[in-house]
Amino acid sequence: MKKILFTDLDGTLLDLADYSYDAALPALEALKKENIPIIFCTAKTFVENEYYRKKFGIEDPFIVDNGGAIFIPRNYFSFRFECKGRGDYCVIELGASYGELRAALKAIREETGFEITGFGDMTAEEVAKDANLSVEEAERAKNKDYNESFIFDEPEEKEALLFDKIRAKGFEVTHGGRYYNIHGKGADKGKAVRILTALFEQEYGEGEGEGEVKTIGVGDSRNDISMLNAVEQPALVKNKKGTWLDLSLPNLYKAKGEGPEGWVEVVEKFIINQSINKY
Ligand SMILES: [Mg+2]
The missing domain is CATH 3.30.980.20 (Putative mannosyl-3-phosphoglycerate phosphatase; domain 2)
Structure with missing residues (x-):
């Protein structure tokens, strides 16, 4: 089974106050070692996403501007699909200009x-x-x-x-x-997650229908709701007030940690511990 992680940045992988992420680095490395796609799904811009992808050494697709567009590295998937070329990427545009x-x-x-x-x-x-x-x-x-x-x-x-x-x-x-x-209007994180999930299913699904790709999504605030609705395993981290976003979803996991610490908890619970014992 191919696990795919969709993650918000601000307040989730990055601390909301100072954008720090040190707590998340070992888990990030473990994910990369396991070839788990780490898909940023964020309000951040294309250039901000590129900055953090470079910093973390992540080469997976990413969702910018709250679902405004999906950037997929050229030749990331083995098949062709409709998109707009932009530099090293193939872009699926969903948003208004x-x-x-x-x-x-x-x-x-x-x-x-x-x-x-x-x-x-x-x-x-x-x-x-x-x-x-x-x-x-x-x-x-x-x-x-x-x-x-x-x-x-x-x-x-x-x-x-x-x-x-x-x-x-x-x-x-x-x-x-x-x-x-x-x-x-046509653009939100959830729509972008669904489109990208379908591409991953085409790549790894092999006609089995569901079960080949498992999506995990983690966020902290209202702009993550559509993303959390679009994944199989949604998770929330605590915000700066020490509480969670008021949201109820059947499968929702609420991490005890705030920001990056909660993020690590989610990754360990749903991804790393199930694929490797120690990292
Ligand atoms: Mg956030």
């Missing part, structure tokens, strides 16, 4: 007077300060293709109207750890 999303936010700001500040309205220095990133990291975070992150500086009760406005314009909205995120 950055320009369309920026225009929608601008229109909503004008219609409602809401305090909405997108990454595109901020300098790299401002994003760096707000997100606790270096300026270099902030530049990568601003480099969006299929979504826009924004701050909604209004009382919580106005959130429902904001969501209505975004949906009325034909887009979707999620609220991750720190920011709100607007993206195309």
Whole structure:
């Protein structure tokens, strides 16, 4: 059986406050040794994903911009499928363009007077300060293709109207750890996970139907719900408040650890300990 790990980054594999991941490194190495695909499924941008893939030495496909697009290294799968070439990757685009999303936010700001500040309205220095990133990291975070992150500086009760406005314009909205995120309606983490899972099944399924590929998904917040719904074994790590996202799914595992520590727990429980004894 081929196990596939879909993982959120911010607040899950990476600590939400300082983006540290040291706790996860031994388990990451063990996964790589076992050839378990580690699929980032994140709000992060293409360039941010590339940065972390390089850092961790991961060469598997990845899902950017909250499901806006799936990047698959060329020749990763042994068969051909429909996609758009971009550098070393074959890209399946699901999301709306950055320009369309920026225009929608601008229109909503004008219609409602809401305090909405997108990454595109901020300098790299401002994003760096707000997100606790270096300026270099902030530049990568601003480099969006299929979504826009924004701050909604209004009382919580106005959130429902904001969501209505975004949906009325034909887009979707999620609220991750720190920011709100607007993206195309056809695009969410879950849809991207399903498409990629089907490709893995084509590669490893050998016509057996289900059972050849087992998907595990791990996340921490609302923008992970569609991903957790799309995998066989969903798991949550604890957030900074020491609690879990309020979510009930039949099979849901709730890790005791926060962020990367919870991530390790999930990997050990569902992947590593079942394939090797020690690492
Ligand atoms: Mg997260």
